[in-house]
Amino acid sequence: DALPISGPWFDMYLSAREPLILNFNPFMAFNLDPKPEYNDQLTRATNMTVSAIRFLKTLRAGYLEPEVFHLNPAKSDTQAFKRLIRWVPSSLSWYGAYMVNAYPLDMSQYFRLFNSTRLPKPNRDELVTDEKAKHLLVLRNGHFYTFDVLDRDRKST
Secondary structure, rough: OOOOOOHHHHHHHHOOOOHHHHHHHOOOOOOOOOHHHHHHHHHHHHHHHHHHHHHHHHHHHOOOOOOEEEOHHHHHHHHHHHHHHOOHHHEEEEEEHHHHOOOOOOOOHHHHHHHHHEEOOOOEEEEOOOOOEEEEEEOOOOOOEEOOEEOOOEEEE
């Protein structure tokens, strides 16, 4: 379930008409790999693709551990705490985490990390996710390439 802030945030985000790239879209920058043989473009792209597919499969299978912001990891980011909090009813687990300065993060939109797009509409855009998509799109030198990365059983190809 999404947090109560999600509704107003989506209204603001999907109704905004400022340029998306500068105002809303996150980006990532990567350091060079310590192993020089992993720094060529093809190897890095392959490793990132394989890792992203593993993450996608873990997400869709429901096996991701909750994202938690730990202010005191010595107390909260331990196997003992994880074993203990597992037995606390979900309606009370937030309080147990709060007591050790651990704050669960909202993961309700993780499914939109893959196969999602924003469709432009006159007043408020629409987010669309195709959870059945199996392909990857690559843009190189102005050319678009697509290829399947999952088979019909959602296994890596």
